[in-house]
Amino acid sequence: xxxxxxxxxxxxxxxxxxxxxxxxxxxxxxxxxxxxxxxxxxxxxxxxxxxxxxxxxxxxxxxxxxxxxxxxxxxxxxxxxxxxxxxxxxxxxxxxxxxxxxxxxxxxxxxxxxxxxxxxxxxxxxxxxxxxxxxxxxxxxxxxxxxxxxx
Amino acid sequence: xxxxxxxxxxxxxxxxxxxxxxxxxxxxxxxxxxxxxxxxxxxxxxxxxxxxxxxxxxxxxxxxxxxxxxxxxxxxxxxxxxxxxxxxxxxxxxxxxxxxxxxxxxxxxxxxxxxxxxxxxxxxxxxxxxxxxxxxxxxxxxxxxxxxxxxxxxxxxxxxxxxxxxxxxxxxxxxxxxxxxxxxxxxxxxxxxxxxxxxxxxxxxxxxxxxxxxxxxxxxxxxxxxxxxxxxxxxxxxxxxxxxxxxxxxxxxxxxxxxxxxxxxxxxxxxxxxxxxxxxxxxxxxxxxxxxxxxxxxxxxxxx
Numbered sequence: 001x002x003x004x005x006x007x008x009x010x011x012x013x014x015x016x017x018x019x020x021x022x023x024x025x026x027x028x029x030x031x032x033x034x035x036x037x038x039x040x041x042x043x044x045x046x047x048x049x050x051x052x053x054x055x056x057x058x059x060x061x062x063x064x065x066x067x068x069x070x071x072x073x074x075x076x077x078x079x080x081x082x083x084x085x086x087x088x089x090x091x092x093x094x095x096x097x098x099x100x101x102x103x104x105x106x107x108x109x110x111x112x113x114x115x116x117x118x119x120x121x122x123x124x125x126x127x128x129x130x131x132x133x134x135x136x137x138x139x140x141x142x143x144x145x146x147x148x149x150x151x
Numbered sequence: 152x153x154x155x156x157x158x159x160x161x162x163x164x165x166x167x168x169x170x171x172x173x174x175x176x177x178x179x180x181x182x183x184x185x186x187x188x189x190x191x192x193x194x195x196x197x198x199x200x201x202x203x204x205x206x207x208x209x210x211x212x213x214x215x216x217x218x219x220x221x222x223x224x225x226x227x228x229x230x231x232x233x234x235x236x237x238x239x240x241x242x243x244x245x246x247x248x249x250x251x252x253x254x255x256x257x258x259x260x261x262x263x264x265x266x267x268x269x270x271x272x273x274x275x276x277x278x279x280x281x282x283x284x285x286x287x288x289x290x291x292x293x294x295x296x297x298x299x300x301x302x303x304x305x306x307x308x309x310x311x312x313x314x315x316x317x318x319x320x321x322x323x324x325x326x327x328x329x330x331x332x333x334x335x336x337x338x339x340x341x342x343x344x345x346x347x348x349x350x351x352x353x354x355x356x357x358x359x360x361x362x363x364x365x366x367x368x369x370x371x372x373x374x375x376x377x378x379x380x381x382x383x384x385x386x387x388x389x390x391x392x393x394x395x396x397x398x399x400x401x402x403x404x405x406x407x408x409x410x411x412x413x414x415x416x417x418x419x420x421x422x423x424x425x426x427x428x429x430x431x432x433x434x435x436x437x438x439x440x441x442x443x444x445x446x447x448x449x450x451x452x453x454x455x
Contacts, residue, residue: 119418
């Protein structure tokens, strides 16, 4: 009888532990990631927009998943674009800025193989740009991009 | 017995996981993105609509420009909130929510926190009528507005409330409401810029007015998607009239490669492409007069 009770207690503990671990693991890829990423906004910048991306792992090298967003940027403004990745996903977020079909800025520098946390963009042409978020090596990932504007 | 025990554990765990998935707040979830865009045959696809709506610039940028150009604050530019009770349809509430959203950005950036509360209260009321009131924490906004040390938090909370509400609307097949809100934002931002210009001419403000042409083109496309609804048709007709004026504005661009450098550990990109706006004072006056008239029409429903 005692051993049965102990076994039941152990079972219940495992179930509760699984529930907690699952909740914790998935709690990173949500609004809390946006909030924590916004703490990277410098004191002389104003938050403008958030871009959230959750992507599956790439099935082939030629077909990397990408999340795409549009944004109007105005000439004369200096914008900051930062990317933050959820820690419980293996992918490290890469953020790129496109003007038409041409990439004009990105967090990943192929030369030094460095993925910066963000970049500052001094805009001299008012236009509709594209923000792309993908993950290094096409890994499964969850990230948020934050657009802010220097005051 | 041990196998029964193991089965029970696995089944219970699965049940708990399934339950926790069902209770996740929809506005807390990240939407699973994909690079494949779903094709449509007649209407604009959801992804294209999202793109078009995303392209409306934040009202904060106009207000920031006015501050940079040392334009003094004027409460004459702010929409009255006395008419809120007259707004009964979702259409009118959404349009005016956008208008007031711009005013909130203007008030926040000019640090007129004392005047913010009536606008916040009106926003809260309109959002509740649209069943998106959960995105505006009225008590938090009130607390932040009444404390002079929390301006950055007030700006952030205001903007992220609107962004989260917008995400929710688009994820829940209410893109038409989202479209009306951004239309209201744009209308009020353009009103603000044209009114300021008529009191004090300024090259940068003139250019920003001319650049609104880019956004208006998208708004017209958005409204065309809802042509079956007479209210949207009326708004589209108004936007088409504005478009005729903006079509006279020229935007000239010169393309060039950007320069990138690392400064203090931060990646800095300096764009060298240029855009110039060719717009006359007369064109700005015509645009300003029509925008002002449309704004009056959509704010004062009973006096239209």
